[in-house]
Amino acid sequence: MRVGTATVAAAAAVLAAPQVYARASARGRLHPANSTLLRPAGAALVLGARVWPDGRPSRFLRERVEVAASLYHRGLVPLLVMTGAAHNREGLDETAAMWRTALALGVPAEAITLDGAGHDTRASALGALDLGLTDAIVCSQEFHLPRAMWLCRSVGLDAQGAHAPVLVRRHTAIGYARELPATWKAALEIGRDAGLRRERGCGRAPR
Numbered sequence: 001m002r003v004g005t006a007t008v009a010a011a012a013a014v015l016a017a018p019q020v021y022a023r024a025s026a027r028g029r030l031h032p033a034n035s036t037l038l039r040p041a042g043a044a045l046v047l048g049a050r051v052w053p054d055g056r057p058s059r060f061l062r063e064r065v066e067v068a069a070s071l072y073h074r075g076l077v078p079l080l081v082m083t084g085a086a087h088n089r090e091g092l093d094e095t096a097a098m099w100r101t102a103l104a105l106g107v108p109a110e111a112i113t114l115d116g117a118g119h120d121t122r123a124s125a126l127g128a129l130d131l132g133l134t135d136a137i138v139c140s141q142e143f144h145l146p147r148a149m150w151l152c153r154s155v156g157l158d159a160q161g162a163h164a165p166v167l168v169r170r171h172t173a174i175g176y177a178r179e180l181p182a183t184w185k186a187a188l189e190i191g192r193d194a195g196l197r198r199e200r201g202c203g204r205a206p207r
Contacts, residue, residue, distance in 0.1 A: 048088075
């Protein structure tokens with residue numbers, strides 16, 4: 001029994017290790033959207049999420065756009081980069097839903113840029129670099145931000161994180177649980193990219 005318990009504990013520690021690192025490295029840079037600790041940045045990087053068949057953003061996606069809009073209206077960012085899949089698994093355009101939501105929240109069209117190639121967080125970070133950004137405030141749910149910020153930093157984008165209030169709901173709990181394997185996947189991607197950079201002798205993450 002003791003051996004079994006120790007094995008389970010060791011496995012849990014291994015599973016949690018990347019998430020623990022991601023959270024530790026985000027310390028002091030991840031804040032609620034209304035925090036006075038957020039610093040001005042080149043843009044708000046708004047990460048895509050589910051869109052309903054009628055084109056409406058899901059609650060998580062709407063929250064991300066609301067966070068970005070609040071940063072714009074506070075003068076912390078001059079630009080909102082809406083990054084997501086222009087043609088997701090359901091054939092829907094995440095960035096179009098984000099665009100409409102931001103306009104409804106009073107963000108002018110000229111302050112919004114769409115990146116329809118952001119099919120995952122790493123691709124979104126690389127897309128921000130292609131736009132000439134060197135720093136950004138990443139807008140997502142609190143559970144997602146430690147991993148997202150780590151991925152952004154790994155490709156050379158200086159990242160802060162801003163999130164909406166954390167609501168105690170089933171989907172939020174599921175989100176926190178899913179981050180454990182998702183952060184392991186990110187850690188493997190980051191390690192792979194670092195190895196490729198060493199082989200190629202370049203500083204930028206490979207495509």
